[in-house]
Amino acid sequence: MGKKSYILIVVFLIILIIASYLGQIFFVFSPSKQSIWPYSYTAQLKNQTIYLKGLKSPVKIIISKDGVAHIIANDTYDAYFAEGYYTAYMRLFQLELFGLTGAGNLSSWFGNLTLKTDLYAHYVGFPQNANFTLNYVKTHYPVIYSYMQAYSDGINAYIVNAEKQHELPFIFYLLNIKPYNFTPFYSIAWGEVMSWGLAKGFCDELKLTLIYTHLGYNLTNELLPYYPYYTNGSLTAMPGNGTVNGLNLQSFNVSPSYFWSLNFYDTFANGLNNKTLSEITPLVVSALNQICSDPISIVDLGSNEWEITGNYSYTGYPMMANDPHLTLYDPSLWLPLQMIAPNLNVTGFELVGEPGVLIGHTKYTAWGLTTPLGASSNAYLEIINMQNYSYLYNGVWYPLRKYTFNLLNKNFTIYYTNNGPLITFNNTLHLGISLYWVNQYYPFLTLVSEFLLDNSTNFEQLLNAAKYWVEPTQNLAMVSMHHAGFITAGLYPLIKINLPNNITVKVIGARTVLNGSISNYEPVGYVPFKYLPQSIDPSRGFIFAPNQPTAYLDYPFPFVGGYWVSDGRALTIYRYLNSHKMITINEMESLQGNVTDAWASILNPVIVSCLKNQSYSGIFREGVSILSNWNYTFYQNEIAPTIYTYMLFNILDNVLNPIIDQHGLNQYRPLLTGTVAFYGTDNLITSDIAYFASHNPSSSLFNGSFCKIVNTSYVQSINYLTQKLGYNISNWNWGKVHVLELQNPAGISSLNYGPIPIWGDGFTPSAAYFNFNGTIYMPLIVSEGPSLRIVDSPSTDQFYAVFPGGPSENPASPWFETQLNAWLNFEYYPFSPITNITAIWYLLPEGGS
C-alpha cells in the first residue's frame, strides 16, 4: 500500500510540474481576463461612455453601419484627440507598427528579424528627417503641432484603457510586446515612410545606369523612351505643349525637339563618362540591393484621378474622382471618418497614423491624390577616402559627417557627404553612392498642407494648401463649388545642365547617377509653385492624372527624370472623357470600375491577325476564336484575359530574354523591376510592344517578325494553360488565375485575406496589379490596387466612397471587412447623411459628467 502511494506521489509530482510548465506557455489562450480573449470585446461596437484624461470637453462619436465614424467635438483639440482615440481603438497594432517602422526601431519588437528594415529606415533617413520636421513644426506651426499632440494623446488614452481592461490587440500578447507611448514624432516618421515609398529618382537613376551601361543608348531609349510612345499633348496631365503660365522651354531659347533628341545618359547631363558609369556597376548593384529592394514594401506606384468642370457635368457643377493604388492591406491603410468642430467639418480617409483627413472633402471642397512620377531624389557618385573618412568636393577634401545610432545594443554609423547619406561605398575604388532626397533638407510640411486642405472652403484655399506640400510630389486633384483643377504639388529639385549647344537648362532629375564630387549637378532650388504642372478649369472640360507624363515636351523644367508608367489607364480614361459630355456621378463611378485594357485593345487585333494566318486545330483554334471575339475587358468570368495575359508574358520573355542574355543583364534580373525597367506591374515595355507591333512589326526587337513571336508565344501559352488548367478551355476563367490577396501589414501571411477571384489587370483603370518578373506562374496574386475610391461633387452635396476593408483591425469583428464586398462589386456608400447608426460613443473628460 505504502509503496504504491510513494509511486503515485512521484507520478503526480511529475504531472504537476509538466502541466504547470505547459500551462504557463499556453497561458495566453487561457480563459483568464489576462489572456488574449478580452480582445473579443472590442469586436463589437456598442454604445458606451468613456471618461478620458486630457479631453477638454465632451465628444460624441457616431459610428454608422458602413463603418464610418462621425466625430463631433466642441473644440478642435478634442476632435483630434477623439480621432486618435478612435483610430487606436480600431487600429492600435497597425498604428504602432507603422510608427515604429518610421522610427527605424522595429527590432525593439521583432529583434534581428527586422534589423534590415530598421537599417534601411536609418539609411534613407526617416527618423532623422522626422526629428528635423518635428522641431520645425513645433516652432513654426505651434497650433498644428498641438493638434498632432492631441491625436497622440488620444492614442495614448486608449492604450491606458486597453491595458487596464486587457483589451490590447491579441498580437501584442502573442508576441509578448507592449505598445509604446505614441508621439507626433511617430506620425511624422510614418509620413516619411509613405513619402519615400512614392518618391522617385534615386532607384530609377540606378536602374537606368545599369541598363544603359549594358544596352547602350539606342536600345535603352527604344525600350525606355523619355516619354511613352503614345504620349501627346492631349494625353499629358497638363494638356497642351507643356507651356505653363506663359513659360516654356522655348522661353529659354531651347527648341523642345532639339532638347528631347539629346542623349541624357551622356556626360553633359551627369558629369560622368561612359567608362566610369560602367566601372561603377558593382556600386550601383550594391546601392540597389541596399535601398531599392524595398524591405518595407508599404507602397507602390499607380492611382487614378480626374476632374470634370461644371460645363461638362450633368449637374452643371464640378466633380472629381480619385482612387489611389497602393498595397492592399487588411486592415487597410485608410480609416473613413468625419471630424466636426467649430470651424472644422472634414470627411474622408485618414491615413492611419496621420492626424486629420488626407483624401476627402469639406462642405465646399474636395481633393484627391495621384503620383506624378518625377524625380524628387537623386543618386550621386562620390569620391571618398574611408581611411580618413573624407570626400572630395570641388577639388577639396571634406570630412564625412557621422550619424551613429544603436539597434539591439549594437552601434551603427552612416556617413554623409554634402549630398546625403552614403548608401554604399567601395574602399578599393574610393567611390561611393549617396542619396539626395528633398526631405533631408526641407521640413515635411505636407502635414501642414493636410491641415489646410481639411479646413479649406474655396478653390484658392485648396491652391494655398498645395503650396505647403513637400513630399511625395503629388497630382493634387481639387474641386470646389465652381472650379475644378489639378496641380503637381511638391518640391521638385532642379539640376542645371549645360546642353551641347551651350545653353543652360534647369531640369528635374536625371537618367543616370550624377557626379557628386563637383557642384555642377547639385540641386539649385525647386520648381517655382507658379510653374508646377497644373490645369484649372480647362476648356476641354476635364483633367485627368493617372500617372501619365504630367507635362509635354515644351515644359520649361523638363522631366529628364520622369519615370512614367505605360499610359494604359490614361488612354482608357482619356478615350472616355474625350467622347462624353454631361457626365453624371454614376458615369464617374463606372469609369472607376472600368476594366478595359488599352494595350489589349491595340495589341490583340494584331495578335489575332497573326494567329488567323495559322492553321490551328482543337484547343488552339478555340483560343483564337475567343481572342477574336473579345472586347478587351478583364472580368473574372472571361477566358480571353487568361489567354491574352499568358501570351503577353511569353511575348515579353521572347522579346526581352535574348536582349537580357546578349547584353549580360541576366544576373541583375531581380533588380530590373519598376516603371523604367523591364518587369513590374505597369511599366513601359508593354506599351513598347503595342507600339512596335502596330507601327513597326518587323522591328529588330521582334527579330524581324512580330507574327513569328506571336505564334511561338501562343503555342507556349496554350501548352502552359493546358498543363495547368486542363483541356476544357471554358474552365480557363480569369478569376481562376488572377486572385486578390489582402496583405497583413506585419507580414503575417496566415492573417492575409483571400485568395478570391478579382477583375482587372495592371493596365485597366480599375487596376489589379500582379507582379511579373520574367517567370511564368499561376495564380497571379494581386496585392495592389485601388486602396479607396471616392467620387465627389461639393456643389451638389454628393460624396461617395468605398474602400476594400472596414474600420477594425480585429479579424473577429464584423467591422473588419465592412466595405470589401461593395468595393469588389464597384458599389459606393454615401458619406452623408448619417443613417443606420451602429453605435454612439460619448467621450467625457475624466471627472466630468
Next chain:
Amino acid sequence: MNKINIIIFIVSILLTLIFSYFTSYIWMGIIPGIIIGFIKRRSTRLISGFLIGFLFSLLLYLAYPLNYLASLDKVIGNLAGLPGIILLIIYPLLYGLIELSSAGFIGEVLTLTRERKSIK
C-alpha cells in the same frame, strides 16, 4: 455524498473560477487541488479534481461574447497552425491535470500519514 465532500466541491469550484479568471498563473490551480485532496476515496478525488479543473475553467469562456470569441479563436488557430478548438481546450485540460495531480499528491500524502499513525 457526505457534507464535507460537498463543501470541498463548492470551495474548490469557487477557487477554480476565481483563480483561472483573475490570476495569470496556472499553478494557482494547486490550491483547489489541495482542497480536493482531502476527499478520502482515491477515485472520487482524482475524477473530481480533473473535472472541476477542466469544466469550470472551460466554463469561463462564457464570460466572453461567444461568436466573436469563436471568430478570434479561428483566426488565432490558423495563425498557430492548430485547430481552434485545441486552443480553447488545452488550458482547461492542463488546469484539470494540475488539480488532479495536486489532489492526488495530497491524497496520497494524507493516506501515508494516516497509515503511519495507525502503525504507531
